Amino acid sequence: MKKVLLAAAFVALTPLCLAETVSIGAEDDWYPYSGKVNGQAKGMAVDIVGAAFKAAGIDVKFESLPYARCMAMAKSGEVAGCFDTARNSTLEKEYLWHKQPLFKARIAIYARADSKQSGLTTKDLEGKDVGVTNDYEYGEEFDRNTKIRRSVSNQDEQGFRKLAAGRVEYMVAYEKVADAVFKKNEKDFAGKFKAVGETAVPELYIAFSQKRPDNQKIVDAFNKGMDAIQKDGTYKQIVDRWK
Structure with a gap:
């Protein structure tokens, strides 16, 4: 019985242990949501994305990039994803998407x-x-x-x-x-x-690359992380801090 329980626990945790660090592109000129400040990605969306990945047990490295380049790199798989993106019918089929939006604007x-x-x-x-x-x-x-x-x-x-x-x-x-x-x-x-x-007044997302074979598992893990920070109040704390 113990072996069965341990095996089940391992399967449940596997999606959260995909990589030591996930590289995500962050818009560099979209403050207060996401901007390059003193050489680093800063903003409300940066804090939300970082907190969700942390809750999922995944370290994230942000690359501050001009938005057009950011989306191109996500599309090609050079980065795992790019934010902040308002989904539309053209983009919908070109990227993978998480369930809950980061925010509305x-x-x-x-x-x-x-x-x-x-x-x-x-x-x-x-x-x-x-x-x-x-x-x-x-x-x-x-x-x-x-x-x-x-x-x-x-x-x-x-x-x-x-x-x-x-x-x-x-x-x-x-x-x-x-x-x-x-x-x-x-x-x-x-x-x-x-x-x-x-x-x-669109909802904004991370546009995840379809080119990376493990990215759907990354998206699934991010979904779990977003659920976690919504439930424990972390999400609200971040939004309130940036009001």
């Missing part, structure tokens, strides 16, 4: 501060010049809408500078990230913009 539509508009949606952006950041997702409706004229930048800050200069009519950005950009560039951006609508 509002995507706002920004105009210059003298705008009289409000309540705009993705549909209202058709035929307009809109600032976006390279390879970011802005909700299924926006991502699939080919009538929006996208002006692509490598960083949100660059997109807001285009908006300030009148080179685009709107900028779309995740609200808390935009707030961090405004604070960082307070001298240039204070009082320059206003939110005039939203495109979506």
